[in-house]
Structures are given as C-alpha cells and as structure tokens.
Amino acid sequence: MATAIRIEALPARLGDCLLVECLREGGRPWRMLVDGGPPDTWPRLEARLAALPAADPGIDVAVVTHIDSDHIGGMIPFLRSEFAHTHVGDVWFNGRCHLPDPNRGPVRSVKQGEDLTAELTGVPVRPNADPRPGRALPWNLTFGGGPIQTGDEGGHRTVAVDDGPTITVLSPTTKRLAILAPLWDDALRAVTRGSEGIAVPDSPAPLDDLVRLAAPDTARDRSAPNGSSIALLVEHRGASVLLAGDAFGNVLGAGLVGLAAARGTAAVPVDVFKLPHHGSRGNVLAALVERAPARHYVVSSNGDVFHHPDDAALARVVLGMPAGATLWFNYANERTRRWDDPRLRDRHDYGTRYPIDDSAGAVLELAARP
C-alpha cells in the first residue's frame, strides 16, 4: 500500500523535533520540519537532514511552534545554517511583530528588514550590516507575512499546498498572541539563557486505577508561550496527523469543535495525534481526547526535568481513545515502559510502540486512502 504521510519524532530529549513527509506519486515528497528540540538536538537534526536524498533535501516548511527552549533551541542553529538558506521554502513562526500591540493596534505582517533569526535570538541585525542579498529567510510567506492564528477561539484557518497536503491551523487564537505580547522579552530571555531547571530523579508509581489517575482535570497549563503555540492538522491523500505543539487543551479543543462543526461531523478523527506539551496533564484534557479520536498517539519526551508524559494525561488518552489504538513513544524508559503492561493493554485494548534505542525516535507511516 502506498504511504501518504511519514512522521518521525526525533529523539529531542524533553523537546519536540518532528519531520513530516507527505509523499506524492511520481514527485518529490513535501516536507515539514516542526521545531528543533533543545539546543543539543542540533547535531542529531543536522545529521538527519544530511541523510535526506542529496538530489532533493528540500524542507518546504519549517515551523517554530512557540518560543520555548525545548522547541527552538535546535531551530536557531538550523535557521542560521547554509542548509536552511538553501533548502527551506518558508518558515512559519509568530514573532514579536505578529503579536497584537496595544499601541500599534492589531497584528501585522513582517516588514522589510525584520529578520527572523534576529527575532528568535533577541539579537538585532545592525542596520546596513546584514543580511547579505538573498540571506533573509522566507517568513510566513504562506500567510502573506502575517501571523499564523485562528482568530477567535473556535476558529481555524486552512491552506492548501498544490499537489500536497491541506493544512489547518487550530491554535493559537489572536487572544493568546495578545497575552504573550507583554511577556515576549522575558520569554525570549528564558530561551537564550537555555536553563532547563533542576532535574530531580523520577520515581513513577504503579499504574493501577486509570479512572482515578485521569480524574483531576483542574491543573491547566498557564504558560503564555505554550498558549501561543501553533497547532496544525496536516491532511494528505486520505491520511491525517494532528501536530499539537505545546498548545492549550481548551484552545486546541475549541478549534477542533469549530472544524468539526464546519465539516458537519461530531469530532475530527485523525490517524495520528502528536499529543500537546509532551503529554502534560495540563494540556491533554479528556475533552480534547474526545474531539480528535486517533489510531495512533505520539508522545515526544524522554522525561527530563518535567517527567513527561504525565500519568493523568495518558490515562485520559487510554480511557478516551478508540479501541485498538496505539501509543507511540520516542523514548523507552521506566516511565513510558509502564504503559506496556500486558494486563493494562488487554483491559483497555491498546498497543504500544517503543524505539529500539535512544537514537531511533518514533517513525510512523500512514497509508494513502482513496
């Protein structure tokens, strides 16, 4: 059977670094890179990009979902690389210029001279110094240079690639960009500082009663950068993947409700759901799981610092997902291995997949459907 979409969750420790390929019959694949993991992911990402076919290594779209070190750390060297300046078609990223400004009014578009990597690093480009001609990266071209957002809560925005995927933006809302605006400098400083916080040893408890674990649905993610995260539904040749970034469960959930209503369906079923915020209980809400029933759920984290995925998050997934679905982990460790307990799998009718080692990541291939 022909593969329509191939998704690779690279090992990016606590972060996200995803390569999505939409395969075309008799043509080059359309490729999207979503985030670059923390800074130390870059050598691995660089090696992965070097392994793309030499005749066609193009990344059609590189997405920076939001400004957090575990997503943009590896993206900064990527966007400065010769590879990016030669092979990237468009960068999707909401920079400071895309945030609603109380003094200047609503969101606006990239202006000439506004430099993407300067925006990401907080280091301004000196006037008349750089970029050399042709050195500026394409930035939100698909969106006319404007912000990538849904507008009001429950909104969505769809763009179609010629002979390629249809992509629907489901997060952030304009409101979430506005909330980030006054906090932008602090968020950027936190990123460039690169501190991950103090790691304490993880001691995962036995998974006994999933209903009890899933129940407290009150701890919500309050991080303004996470709330501004871009979430995308990629659909191609009958296959679909929901890339949730670190989006808020209620914002993404509302986007899915709106999309389902527009489609005249009760929910938005997908093949793959890359869970938001590495499987955090503050983002993977029961109502969200209900709105995007999937055949495969991807968790991207090795558990560093934050001990993701949270048991509450995966309990909600297991209790809410369609029968026979599979949990995919891009790291096998004590925390993720507990979900492979045969009694648990039998009782709740699901499967698990783990990489063979810490360098393999998770790779999923989705078949084309008529």
Ligand SMILES: [Zn+2]
């Ligand atoms: Zn993250």
